[in-house]
Amino acid sequence: xxxxxxxxxxxxxxxxxxxxxxxxxxxxxxxxxxxxxxxxxxxxxxxxxxxxxxxxxxxxxxxxxxxxxxxxxxxxxxxxxxxxxxxxxxxxxxxxxxxxxxxxxxxxxxxxxxxxxxxxxxxxxxxxxxxxxxxxxxxxxxxxxxxxxxxxxxxxxxxxxxxxxxxxxxxxxxxxxxxxxxxxxxxxxxxxxxxxxxxxxxxxxxxxxxxxxxxxxxxxxxxxxxxxxxxxxxxxxxxxxxxxxxxxxxxxxxxxxxxxxxxxxxxxxxxxxxxxxxxxxxxxxxxxxxxxxxxxxxxxxxxxxxxxxxxxxxxxxxxxxxxxxxxxxxxxxxxxxxxxxxxxxxxxxx
Numbered sequence: 311x312x313x314x315x316x317x318x319x320x321x322x323x324x325x326x327x328x329x330x331x332x333x334x335x336x337x338x339x340x341x342x343x344x345x346x347x348x349x350x351x352x353x354x355x356x357x358x359x360x361x362x363x364x365x366x367x368x369x370x371x372x373x374x375x376x377x378x379x380x381x382x383x384x385x386x387x388x389x390x391x392x393x394x395x396x397x398x399x400x401x402x403x404x405x406x407x408x409x410x411x412x413x414x415x416x417x418x419x420x421x422x423x424x425x426x427x428x429x430x431x432x433x434x435x436x437x438x439x440x441x442x443x444x445x446x447x448x449x450x451x452x453x454x455x456x457x458x459x460x461x462x463x464x465x466x467x468x469x470x471x472x473x474x475x476x477x478x479x480x481x482x483x484x485x486x487x488x489x490x491x492x493x494x495x496x497x498x499x500x501x502x503x504x505x506x507x508x509x510x511x512x513x514x515x516x517x518x519x520x521x522x523x524x525x526x527x528x529x530x531x532x533x534x535x536x537x538x539x540x541x542x543x544x545x546x547x548x549x550x551x552x553x554x555x556x557x558x559x560x561x562x563x564x565x566x567x568x569x570x571x572x573x574x575x576x577x578x579x580x581x582x583x584x585x586x587x588x589x590x591x592x593x594x595x596x597x598x599x600x601x602x603x604x605x606x607x608x609x610x611x612x613x614x615x616x617x618x619x620x621x622x623x624x625x626x627x628x629x630x631x632x633x634x635x636x637x638x639x640x641x642x643x644x645x646x647x648x649x650x651x652x653x654x655x656x657x658x659x660x
Contacts, residue, residue, distance in 0.1 A: 329368040457659070462612075464624075464655025470644075471499030473651070481512065488512045490522060505529040508555075508634070509538060519544035526557055532598035535559050547574070564592030581622075585610045594635055599643065601635020614657055622657045 405594050458480035465474050475496035481488040495505030510524030519542060526537040541555030550572050557565040571585040589605045608631070614624030629650045632640050637647035 317474045335640065356427070370579045381536055396657070417501040452484050454482065454484060459657075459659040461657060464626075464653040466651040466653045468498070468651060473498040475653075483512075488520070490524070502530045504531055510539060516544075518546075522555070526555075528598075532595070535563065535578070535598070537563075537565060546570075562593070563595065579616045581614050581616065583612045583614065583624075583626075585612070591636075596639065599636065600638060601637070603635070604633045605636040606630060606632050608655075612653075612655070621660055623655070624657060625652075625654050627652050 321432065359626030361477075444472045458478070460476070460478040462475065462477040464476075465472065467473075473496060475494075477494040479492045483489055488511075488550070490508070490510040492510070493506065496503050504529045506526060507629040508524060508526040510522040512520040512522040514520050521540075521542055524539045526539045528535045528537075537557035537559040539555050539557050541553065543553045543555075543641075544551075546552045550570050553569045555567050557567070559564075559565065567587070567589050569585070569587045571583060574582040574584070576582055585608075587608045589607075591600050591602055591605050593602045594600065608628060610626055610628035612624045614622040618623040627650065630649070631648035640647045
């Protein structure tokens, strides 16, 4: 009995020693040998803080220590003597320096209002270099130029016989002042039916208009007659070419002539040219077959093809009609007061 009781007590004591031995071993452990070397002050590198995303749990580092298992650990035996010499003031000073740092210098500096280098003054040589070469042709306002146009040189076949007519003009002078020469006439069956010439001084009064004044001489019909002339000529709106001239002649005869024409470009070389001409006189002149009032009116339509700008053959149709006393004089002479012609001609200038 006594032996059994002793055996039970020894078994309980052995179990108690077995349960108490891990806690006693942890208390007896020397943590001084486990002290970790701490970095010196000022040598640590600051790691940028990671931005936390709301609602997203922070990921655990693979090497992170689970401190939940260390709640029962006794840290009284750990040696913290290595941390006593650490100077934390430098860490606070670095934070203060960052708070007081002036970040305005990180903004882009504004461009200076004035150029860094002064701009040199422009010289005459610089201005001359900026003008392209003009090809060696000097432009002078008072340069003398000339121009001659044979506007119509045409022929036709009619009842009295083959006819030829001409109309031309030309000038010589400057841009503002010119001497003009104008002429027109016609021959039928080798007989001159009408012919006149004008010599006029023209002065430019606008970019498109000239005032002209001079003399006109009629060679045919009848006896020759001379007129003083004054008028205007130029380019009207919509590019109508206009000539309007008044005449005062011998024996008190007064005349007026108006002509207009237009060039309609069907292509760059094919051009349709309508024309209207009106003549009027102040009094009758039976010897020349001219009556007072509206004397004659003519209209024409010519289609030309410009092989070059200076040479263009054409074909067309014209109609001339006499009125008033002029119609009476023509009816007495030839039995008709108007006629229609189908013409073939050429236009050239130089």
